[in-house]
Amino acid sequence: MSGTFIGMPAFPVAAREALDNAQQRRNLQHATQTIRDKRAAVVDEVDRWEELRVAGAAIKDHVLTHLDGYLVQLEESLTRAGATVHWARDAEEANRIVTALARETGTDEVVKVKSMTTQEIGLNEALEDAGIHAWETDLAELIVQLGRDRPSHILVPAIHRNRAEIREIFLREMGKVGTPAPEGLTSAPHELAESARRHLREKFLRAKVAISGANFAVAETGTLVVVESEGNGRMCLTLPETLISVVGIEKVLPTVADLDVFLKLLPRSSTGERMNPYTSTWTGVTPGDGPQQVHVVLLDNGRSDALADHVGRQALRCIRCSACLNVCPVYERVGGHAYGSVYPGPIGAVLNPQLRGTESPVDKSLPYASSLCGACFDVCPVRIEIPDLLVHLRTRVVDEKRGGLPSGEQLAMKGASWMFAEHTRWERAQRGAELGGRVLGKKDSIGRLPGPLSAWSDARDAPIPPGESFRTWWKRERGQG
Amino acid sequence: MRVALFATCFNDTMWPQTPKAVVTVLERLGVTVEFPLEQTCCGQMFTNTGYAREALPLVERFADVFGAYDAVVAPSGSCVGSIRHQHGTVARGCARPALAERAEAGARNVYELSELLVDVLGVTDVGATFPHRVTYHPTCHSLRMLRVADKPLRLLRAVRGIDLVELPGADQCCGFGGTFAMKNADTSVSMGSDKARHVRETEAEVLVAGDNSCLAHIGGLLHRQRAGVRVLHLAEVLASTERDFAADQELGAVASR
Amino acid sequence: MIGSRQEMLGRITAALDGAERAPAPGRRHGAVTSSPDVAALFVERVEDYRAVVERVAPAGVAAAVADALAGTGQVVVPPGLPRDWLAADGVDVVTDDGGLAADDLDRIDAVVTAAAVGVATTGTIVLDHGPDQGRRALSLVPDLHVCVVHESQLVGDVPESITRLRDAVVGGRPLTWISGPSATSDIELERVEGVHGPRRLHVLLVSDGDSTPRARA
Numbered sequence: 001m002s003g004t005f006i007g008m009p010a011f012p013v014a015a016r017e018a019l020d021n022a023q024q025r026r027n028l029q030h031a032t033q034t035i036r037d038k039r040a041a042v043v044d045e046v047d048r049w050e051e052l053r054v055a056g057a058a059i060k061d062h063v064l065t066h067l068d069g070y071l072v073q074l075e076e077s078l079t080r081a082g083a084t085v086h087w088a089r090d091a092e093e094a095n096r097i098v099t100a101l102a103r104e105t106g107t108d109e110v111v112k113v114k115s116m117t118t119q120e121i122g123l124n125e126a127l128e129d130a131g132i133h134a135w136e137t138d139l140a141e142l143i144v145q146l147g148r149d150r151p152s153h154i155l156v157p158a159i160h161r162n163r164a165e166i167r168e169i170f171l172r173e174m175g176k177v178g179t180p181a182p183e184g185l186t187s188a189p190h191e192l193a194e195s196a197r198r199h200l201r202e203k204f205l206r207a208k209v210a211i212s213g214a215n216f217a218v219a220e221t222g223t224l225v226v227v228e229s230e231g232n233g234r235m236c237l238t239l240p241e242t243l244i245s246v247v248g249i250e251k252v253l254p255t256v257a258d259l260d261v262f263l264k265l266l267p268r269s270s271t272g273e274r275m276n277p278y279t280s281t282w283t284g285v286t287p288g289d290g291p292q293q294v295h296v297v298l299l300d301n302g303r304s305d306a307l308a309d310h311v312g313r314q315a316l317r318c319i320r321c322s323a324c325l326n327v328c329p330v331y332e333r334v335g336g337h338a339y340g341s342v343y344p345g346p347i348g349a350v351l352n353p354q355l356r357g358t359e360s361p362v363d364k365s366l367p368y369a370s371s372l373c374g375a376c377f378d379v380c381p382v383r384i385e386i387p388d389l390l391v392h393l394r395t396r397v398v399d400e401k402r403g404g405l406p407s408g409e410q411l412a413m414k415g416a417s418w419m420f421a422e423h424t425r426w427e428r429a430q431r432g433a434e435l436g437g438r439v440l441g442k443k444d445s446i447g448r449l450p451g452p453l454s455a456w457s458d459a460r461d462a463p464i465p466p467g468e469s470f471r472t473w474w475k476r477e478r479g480q481g
Numbered sequence: 482m483r484v485a486l487f488a489t490c491f492n493d494t495m496w497p498q499t500p501k502a503v504v505t506v507l508e509r510l511g512v513t514v515e516f517p518l519e520q521t522c523c524g525q526m527f528t529n530t531g532y533a534r535e536a537l538p539l540v541e542r543f544a545d546v547f548g549a550y551d552a553v554v555a556p557s558g559s560c561v562g563s564i565r566h567q568h569g570t571v572a573r574g575c576a577r578p579a580l581a582e583r584a585e586a587g588a589r590n591v592y593e594l595s596e597l598l599v600d601v602l603g604v605t606d607v608g609a610t611f612p613h614r615v616t617y618h619p620t621c622h623s624l625r626m627l628r629v630a631d632k633p634l635r636l637l638r639a640v641r642g643i644d645l646v647e648l649p650g651a652d653q654c655c656g657f658g659g660t661f662a663m664k665n666a667d668t669s670v671s672m673g674s675d676k677a678r679h680v681r682e683t684e685a686e687v688l689v690a691g692d693n694s695c696l697a698h699i700g701g702l703l704h705r706q707r708a709g710v711r712v713l714h715l716a717e718v719l720a721s722t723e724r725d726f727a728a729d730q731e732l733g734a735v736a737s738r
Numbered sequence: 739m740i741g742s743r744q745e746m747l748g749r750i751t752a753a754l755d756g757a758e759r760a761p762a763p764g765r766r767h768g769a770v771t772s773s774p775d776v777a778a779l780f781v782e783r784v785e786d787y788r789a790v791v792e793r794v795a796p797a798g799v800a801a802a803v804a805d806a807l808a809g810t811g812q813v814v815v816p817p818g819l820p821r822d823w824l825a826a827d828g829v830d831v832v833t834d835d836g837g838l839a840a841d842d843l844d845r846i847d848a849v850v851t852a853a854a855v856g857v858a859t860t861g862t863i864v865l866d867h868g869p870d871q872g873r874r875a876l877s878l879v880p881d882l883h884v885c886v887v888h889e890s891q892l893v894g895d896v897p898e899s900i901t902r903l904r905d906a907v908v909g910g911r912p913l914t915w916i917s918g919p920s921a922t923s924d925i926e927l928e929r930v931e932g933v934h935g936p937r938r939l940h941v942l943l944v945s946d947g948d949s950t951p952r953a954r955a
Contacts, residue, residue, distance in 0.1 A: 016667045027926070034927040058763035065759045068750045081910055087743040139933060140924035156924055163925050189925040193933050200934065205840045223907055231878065231920040231935025238874040239840045249746070254762065256907045260897035263915075271923060274783065275860035275896075278935060279915035280874075286912050288836050289873035300746050308753035329654045333671050369665065371658025371672070372529060374625035391567070394531030395574065413527060417535035420490065420521040421542065433494050445704050455666040460673070460701030463495055470488050470497035474516050 008340030010365035015334045024160045028335050031159045032326045038272025039323060039379070046268065055261045057383040060317035063252050064307060070219040070252045071298065077222030081284025083294040088246075090301050091121035097297050098123060098211065098244055099130045105242050105293075107132070107208045111200075113226060113233045114138035115213030116154060116320050117246050117299060119342040120355075123211070133177075134211070135203050137232035139196050146173035152336030152344060154322035155270055160335050163187040174199050200232065210236035210291070214247045215319065216262060217296075220255040223283040224296070227266060229276050237280050243291035248299050250316040262319060265381035270321035302355030311392045315350050317382040322347075324376035324386060330369055339366065346376035350389040358397050367393035408452075430469045437465035483513045484597070485547055487555040490522035496693045499556050502720035503594060506607050507554070510598075519546045523555075525563035528571055530660045537575045540568045540584055548587040554597045556716045558623030558691045559659075561593040566626055593623060593691065594716055595632040605635045610723045612642030616685035617715075618676070618699070620692040621654050633691055633715055640718060648688075649679045657698035670702070677702045680710055688712045776858045776892045777943060783861025787918020788931050789939040796944055799886060800825040803850055806884045806940045810847040814838065814876055818869025819850060823886060834872055843879035849936075851877050854913075855902050856887045856943070859895040862917045863887055863941060866906040874912060883936040885916070888944045 008014065018024065043049055063070055075085045088094035102110055110127065112118065112134055124134040124145075136145040143158040144151050147169040151157030158166065170181040170192060179199045185191055212233070216225040224245055226233045237243060253259065267276045285294050306312050325331045325345030336344030340362035341352045349366040358364050367390050376386040401410070419425045440446070443464055449457040456462060484507060488500035504514050524539035543564065547553045555561050565588045572581035598604050617637060623629045637645050656662070656672025663669075676699050680688050688703070690696050693714055700712035773779040777793070784791040794802045804826030807813055812830045824831055832838070832846065852870035853863045863885050865871045877883050893899050903913060920935030931937065 012665050012667065015665060019667050019671055031927045035923075055763060058760065061760035062762050065754060065757050068747050068754065071747065071750070087746050089742050089746055093742060137934070138924070139922045143924070156927065158924060159927075166925055189928045189930045190932070192925055193922055193930045197933055201844070204934070205844055218907075221908055221910075229920070230922045230933035232933065234874065234878050234914065235934055238878055249750070256904050257900060260900040263900070264896050273917070274786075275857070275862045275915065275917040277787070277917050277919070277921045280912065281907065282912040283907065283910045286867075286910065289867060289912065290875075298746070300749065304746065304749035304753050307750060310757060313757075329656065329672050330665075330668055333668055367531070368661065369668075371621070371654050371656055371661045371669065373621040373654035373658070375621075375652075375654070378625060388566075388570070391529055391531070392574075394529070395533045396531075398531035399534075409530075413530065413532045413535050417524075417527060417532070417538060420524070421538040423519045423521050426490070426521045430494050445701070447705075452663070455663045456701075458666065459670040459705060460698060461704040462701060463697055465495055466497055468497065470493045470500045471516075471518065473497055473501065475518070478516070 008360070008362040010361040011338055011369040012365065014338035014340070014362075015369070018334045018338050023162070024335055025333060027160055027162050028332055031156065032332045035156075035272050036326045039269060039326065042268045042272055042274055045274070046264070052261055052265055053381055053383050056265050056381055057317060059253065059258050059261060060382055061314070063254060064250065064313055064316055067249060067252065067307065070254060071249060073219040074217055074222060074252055075298075077219060078284055078296055081222045083222065083284040083296050086295060086297045088297050088299045088301070094121050094246055094297050094299050094301070095123055095126035098246065099126055099132065101242070101244050101295055102127065102132050102209050103130065105209050109133040109135060109203070109207065110209040110211050111135050111137050111203055111207040111236050111240065112141075113210065113212035113236045114141050114228065115211070115246065116342055117213040117248050118211060119151065121246070121299065121301060123246070135200070137200050137204070137236060138228070139193060139230060139232075142196055142200070143169060146170065146177075150337055151342055153325055154320050154343065154345070160337075163189060163192065166192055170195055178202060204235040204239055207236075207240045209242045209244065210240040212236060212243065212245045214245050214251055215266065216253050216259065217247050217251045218253050218256055218259070221283055223256065223281050225259065225279065225281045227276050227279050229271065229278065231278055234278055234280055237282060238290045240291055242293040242295070244295045244297065246297045246299055248301075249303050266319055266321055269323040269379065269381040302357075305357075306351075306354040309354065312350070312354050312389060314384050315347070315354055315389060317384055318347055318351065319382060321381055323379040323381065327375040327379050328370075329373060329375070330371065339369070346370060346386045347384070350384075350386055350393060353393050353397075358393070358400060364397050367397055427471065430471065433465040434467055434469055434472065438467040440464045482511075482552070482602070483515065483550075485550040485553045486514050486516045487520055487523070487547060487553050487560070487591070488516065489555055489557045489560045492556060492693055495697075496714065499693055499714040499716050502714065502716035503554065503556050505720040506598075506716060509608060510602060510604060512602070517546050523560045523563050524571070525560055525567070526659055528563060528567050533571050533574050536571050537577070540571050541580055543568065544580065544584045544587050547591070548583060551590055552597065552601060553591045554594055555591065556594045556691070556714060557693070558593050558620050558627055558629065559694065561591055562622035562626035564588050564591050593627055593629060595623075595629050595636055595691065596627065598636060599632040606639035607636065607719050609719045609721050610641040610726065611718050611721045612726060613687050614644040614646060614685045615687045615689050615718065616646050616648040616680060616683040617651070618648055618655065618680075618688060618690040618695065619651055620690050620695045623691050624652060629691075636715070636719060637689065643718075646683045646685055648683055650675070655695050655699050657695045659694070662698055669698070673698050673702045677706065677708065681708055685710060687718075689715055689718055691715045773858060773894060776894055777889050780856055780858040780861060780892055781943060783858065784918070784941050785861075787861055787921070787939075789918045789941060791941040791943060793943045793945060799823050799942065799944055802942050803884060803886070804829060806942065807848055807850070807882075810882055812846045813848045813850060814843065814846045814880060815850050816870060816872025816876060819852065820870065823850065834876055836873070840875060840879060843875055846880045848882035848884060849876050849880045850884045850886070853885050853887045853891060854906065855899045856892040857896060857899045858892055860917060862899075862915050864899060864903060865914045865916065866903060866911050867914070868911070874914060877914065878935055881936055882938045882940065883916075884940045884942065886942045886944060889946045
């Protein structure tokens with residue numbers, strides 16, 4: 001599917017490497033803590049936040065279970081408003097459509113609004129292959145692109161980088177592709193931002209084609225919505241002659257009125273602000289204002305597969321706010337790269353295996369990349385039950401492996417289930433533990449263990465079973481039940 | 482009142498003093514405790530690792546053994562969470578809708594210890610004495626699946642002689658997470674180490690929680706670090722009385738792990 | 739192309755085969771924040787974004803605009819901006835006739851526009867790009883945006899603003915929601931005002947009565 005992130009190792013392997021990167025861990029911990037606190041403060045300000053969450057989930061569930069109808073309505077509205085609608089079954093088809101549209105204009109460069117969907121399909125790489133430069137214009141995306149890096153967070157893709165690293169990247173790379181960073185650039189964030197402004201301004205003023213995603217697409221009117229902070233989005237959506245928006249089919253909202261819920265939920269959940277600096281809405285072509293060639297590519301790329309799963313479907317409610325990343329203890333330590341996708345963190349762990357299937361080692365391991373602590377559900381603005389979904393996907397991974405030569409884990413689970421299914425078998429097993437406990441005697445714990453158990457005992461002492469189980473004690477003290 | 486005790490397989494074998502403490506506390510409050518010997522395991526480990534089919538017989542067994550009781554208590558937030566939140570889903574996923582309904586109906590009478598004491602029995606002071614510096618870790622499934630909120634803390638605050646200190650970052654997961662502790666051991670240990678550091682910062686003698694599984698993980702780290710902090714299940718603190726300390730017993734005799 | 743459309747719709751219909759179709763939810767979402775003093779709340783919240791906000795009487799708009807523009811060079815205005823807002827001397831004004839290219843706008847220092855709606859709770863001004871607000875590029879490229887909002891245009895919170903703006907959207911107009919100056923938090927989550935959009939936002943909130951003298955909050 002996606003051209004990026006192929007050949008990623010399973011999550012635990014990538015996680016171990018990430019945990020060793022102390023600088024990145026410090027950057028992540030600081031950033032996630034900051035944004036977590038900001039979110040909590042602005043969410044507390046809202047009366048009946050829970051009611052909004054319920055409304056957001058209900059609107060999305062309604063759209064998703066009527067998606068066929070709403071997509072047709074969206075297409076009609078867009079066409080009426082002067083836009084051209086394209087349908088893309090997968091990443092390859094979407095990239096082909098966008099590349100052809102860009103080529104038709106005769107341009108060799110496009111400016112891009114930060115868009116998860118175009119990253120998901122690997123559009124930049126496809127455009128580069130066709131000889132078209134795709135300039136990322138969001139500051140964090142620019143940092144990632146110039147640093148030949150991968151995004152590691154949905155909202156703040158360069159969250160794993162600190163200011164000193166960013167300064168180095170700007171000084172080294174900007175001059176190679178345009179206006180260089182000023183000499184004497186310090187690592188003060190306002191100087192780095194100013195440097196990005198100067199670097200990108202010439203590209204904004206020159207660009208003939210822009211590419212965006214959309215946060216929402218209103219079926220009633222054909223209105224697309226982009227929520228952003230820096231104004232790079234407005235530049236792209238306003239100045240070029242041609243605008244191509246790649247929109248996942250799950251982004252549809254029925255009516256303009258539905259925006260009231262989502263424009264309250266999204267900024268507070270995402271950046272921890274009452275409102276993000278800029279939100280742009282546009283409806284096809286506006287004569288005399290902005291792009292006069294407007295294209296919308298509706299993208300499936302695995303979404304209809306997720307839709308077919310009656311439990312998994314709720315992951316399509318996601319509005320990409322990234323609140324779940326910021327509260328996740330696993331993400332906070334490991335960072336985004338270990339998830340092997342542009343969608344990291346808890347939502348990535350449930351979205352990727354649904355969009356991409358569970359063939360690859362990383363997609364098989366993602367549902368297990370969680371301690372099921374549940375912090376993600378509590379902050380999700382559309383109430384996606386991520387822990388339940390993780391368990392659901394674990395079951396899918398396990399069931400897909402059934403039928404072949406059983407693994408050690410499968411044998412252990414089957415054996416344990418057989419044992420627990422009858423209390424007399426369980427009691428026999430328990431007597432073995434009691435015996436072990438009496439043999440180990442006075443020691444209060446076990447140090448290092450061999451084989452697979454070393455995963456536990458490398459850092460943690462293990463408890464010793466007592467000489468007498470509760471059940472044996474109860475029988476002795478209280479008789480047979 | 483008659484209450485069935487679901488000891489949980491883990492406690493039954495590894496931490497018998499926890500279900501014993503539940504019996505002590507409940508009988509002190511005049512409750513008749515029964516322990517159905519046919520009980521085994523709630524199946525949580527199977528369910529959460531993706532082995533729903535292997536969990537199914539245990540879901541059915543739990544419904545058979547405990548379905549007839551008006552109240553069932555278990556000294557484990559995560560097992561009660563699994564029973565209440567997952568048994569129906571497992572049965573439904575295995576195409577057993579009738580069992581799902583029976584399991585869900587039965588699960589409504591299953592309580593985590595602090596829920597039974599505070600919500601059902603209406604008690605916060607259970608007559609315990611525990612003259613030690615204690616900090617409390619609210620395990621994730623108690624906190625976010627069962628929403629027990631401050632019930633365990635209300636019970637602890639009523640304990641005589643206790644010096645209860647707040648745990649920094651209390652709502653952060655300890656990193657146990659069942660098979661997560663093995664499958665993602667590095668991340669699990671990283672999370673547990675931060676938890677252990679916060680515990681040490683409190684200078685508490687005892688870390689208390691409502692789940693021995695989380696305590697085994699945090700306690701295993703503390704023990705390896707020779708931190709000198711004991712871990713103890715909430716039930717055992719609530720079972721302690723003046724008599725336990727009058728004989729100048731060492732805490733270790735009560736809290737031995 | 740047609741093939742892809744048919745195939746996607748077919749997949750979706752198949753995916754929803756037998757699914758419980760969730761009903762459209764009712765339209766009472768969350769709370770509408772009611773503030774006893776919407777104008778004061780609006781001022782407080784706009785200031786939170788480190789924008790400049792002043793309260794002025796109708797008779798004082800021209801002077802306030804001139805003050806806000808002090809020290810800047812050329813100013814662009816939309817064709818429908820009330821001319822009496824620019825009555826003060828010393829302002830070099832270009833009226834947009836649609837012919838200014840992006841490069842031209844980049845050489846202009848400031849823009850003055852009206853607004854369609856102000857949202858108190860979030861400190862947001864919304865442009866529906868009517869004649870007194872102009873096309874989108876005007877309020878984007880110049881570095882200073884002076885925006886004149888009337889108290890009668892204020893609403894309490896986002897849901898009420900959507901109600902007011904619905905007709906403009908249905909009529910095909912674009913909207914721009916502006917909450918403070920352009921900003922980023924991409925570097926270590928530290929907020930920096932001023933990236934690509936106007937780095938200075940100056941909001942003039944005009945009181946409804948026209949007899950009071952110009953007063954600054």
